[in-house]
Amino acid sequence: MMNEESVFYSRILTETTLSFHIIYATIGVGVPLMIMIAQWVGIKKNDEHYILLARRWARGFVITVAVGVVTGTAIGMQLSLLWPNFMELAGNIIALPLFLETFAFFFEAIFLGIYLYTWDRFENQKKHLLLLIPVAIGASFSAVFITIVNAFMNAPQGFDVVNGELVNISPLLAMFNPAMPTKVAHVVVTAYMTSAFVLAAIAAFRLLRGSNHIYHKKALFLTMKVGLVFSITSAIIGDFSGKYLAEYQPEKLAAAEWHFETEGSAPLVMFGVLDDGEIKYAIKIPFALSILAHSNPTAEVIGLDQFPKDEIPPLYIHYLFDIMVTIGVSMVGLSGLYWLGIKLKWVFVNSKWYRILIVLGGPASIIAIETGWWLAEVGRQPWILRGIMRVEDAATTNPHVDIMLILFAGLYLVLGIGSIVVLSRMFKKNPVEQEIEDRHAEKGGDIL
Template sequence: MDSVFWSRMLTEETLAFHIIWAAIGVGVPIFISLAEFIGIQKKDVHYTMMAKRWTRGFVITVAVGVVTGTCIGVLLSLLWPTFMQLVGNVISLPLFLETFAFFFEAIFLGIYLYTWDRFKNPYWHWLTSIPVIIGSTLSAVFITTVNSFMNTPAGFKLDAAGKVIDIDPIGAMLNPATPSKVGHVVSSSYLISGLLLAGLAAFFILRGRQHIYYKKALKLTMVTTFILSITTILMGDISAKFLAEHQPAKLAAAEWHFETKEGAPLVLFGSLDPKTNEVKYAIEIPKALSILATNNPNGTVIGLDSIPKNLWPPLYIHYLFDTKVSIGFYLLFITAVFLILWMWKKGNPFHPIVLCGVVIAAPLSFIAMELGWVFAEAGRLPWIITGIMKVGEAATTAANVKLMYFLFSGLYLLLAIVACIVLYRLFKGKPAEAELKAFEGGIS
């Protein structure tokens, strides 16, 4: 196995590990701020305690996200030197801005952490959570523009010698892929963070903790994630239309759409014969792919027959796409069920079956996110920069990448173990009920 293989493996592993912590770091501040605001408005200590407890766990995820994010920056230069040599100056602005956004977030996170009960007017403390949200979200926005650039490069020209000229960093950031990718990444980060918090609340209720704190936490997070589920699905629809226009090969491979035609059907599930490209056992929805791609049931969708075979993305991305979309609709379903039962007078949103569904939704949302990123990256193959540079041309030729892979794997394993132990010990023996009792006693 050559250095290209190990470079890909290490990069994929790093991104897969980092995105878990990064997504939590982007989404949880929204729920912290929302809980504190409701607590102030309603003078409800349960919501205030939610904000305090969620903030403790959030700090740990930020720490791990910083380490893994730093690893990504280092690996870009070590593993993909030709890529950085060609476009490093083009994408340097969003990389710098991402770092600036993190420092902005970290400064206000420190202020937020150490100024609880320091203001006579509690709204002043709540206001310090807003910059944390802005900083964390902008970090995701800026780094996603780099990935967007790799899908639809813009903001530069290549001269006759293949060198980059006429660099426009803003144009590179605002490339055609940016709106759909940024929207999808941010909305899904908010969604999985909400489902993580909802899953924890549902889990504790199933374990017998019937304190009103957990039920309020579950209601807050489920209402919000219902809205975010719809938003994320809508952003997925926008992304599909973007693919049809700018990356038809990725869409065709994802849908096993081999023939360019009007009124293209949507292929769900099934299996593919790799020798004949014959699709078996699939569900076909007539004209649905044309509607998805063009908003026209008779619209023309480019098939793989119009693309040279050596530029086809791997066809296994169909399974990733179907699984991701299926999970997305499940998340919408379980949040809708909870809300319907909550609003229905005779309904019981805290029924064990519903709670189990919520608990399952939490890890499923992370799986969907991971599948989405693998789909996004594998679907661009064989390109690292679409139409300009292939993966094999960008990777290092160093012989020690395999060793680096195992060293970094050990680092990520250690980080995961330490983070889990710290989070466990942070809340061990400190249930919300006990903290609330002490908190209310302190007030009286």
């Protein structure tokens, strides 16, 4: 196998692993917060339905954590196996955030175990809720530290390069690089948003399947409300991300926006196709790119004409940007309408067609996470460490990466199908109606 093939298969395998892992990682970051909110609301309102919501979500969460651990371990292995030259160069720097990410996970896992095994052990439910705080903090900080590694790859600093080696290394300066604030904030907040909409989709699906139980209605109301808050927050942070790109990675912003020539009063290009370098059938929003980049409708935005051809990212990232933004805006609208509809008692928010839209919102949010991640990674091409090391210089020359790709793809297929089967059986065999009756019988009173 030629080195080009090794690079190609290494990229495909890394993309496959990250694309699969990001689903479970996103749920792993967002669901603990959702469990905590549900339990807190249940305690505050003395409402057993919300307490039960937290209990059932926690059971399902354990399965996603288990799969996330396997795929996260695979990423760690593949960093060393597939990108040895990168690890040799940058390993001393990224070792700290990688270690801190592992520490955050252990912190989360320990308290998650205690939390799960102490249901009904506390007379005061608030004490049990306190156990969930380190779980949510640990989950979120796992995302923070691993995203710092990615931010460093986009904006490397905290070292000097002498004769191809990194010297004068400052891991903390490297961690707190210019890309870190917007990247970390965007990853964490979109994880919260996506988890809320995935759980909302499950609640809407149960209502569509004929279960008109108040439990599912409360679940839908809570998750859509939380989803609205975090989808608006995601949009605001997305605006900050655009300003970061304009300042530090203008080639990525220009490629994502098909902004070929440096000019002021730049329009935002949505959709369209490229025909011999000419943009056709696109929606152009006047001045919007200048506003996104510099908060000034007449500001000059750097175009692709300012960069060497071999440093321009693939232009198909434009479509990734379009998909991410379209879904994000749609989810703001969907959840906003739902909240208004409940407040103003609009009938359509409880209609079948609107609940179908909410069900579709779950997988759509996952797609937005995937396209956003691909945009971040592909938009950095051709660099693995921006401005310092190219992807082809970082990859292994091992001729058997294609076999590894097949084996790992098989593993992810088994894990994906297995987790879906386990989760569906777990909740089918223990429907909420039955669980409410059982708990009613246990308590010997009416919990409704």
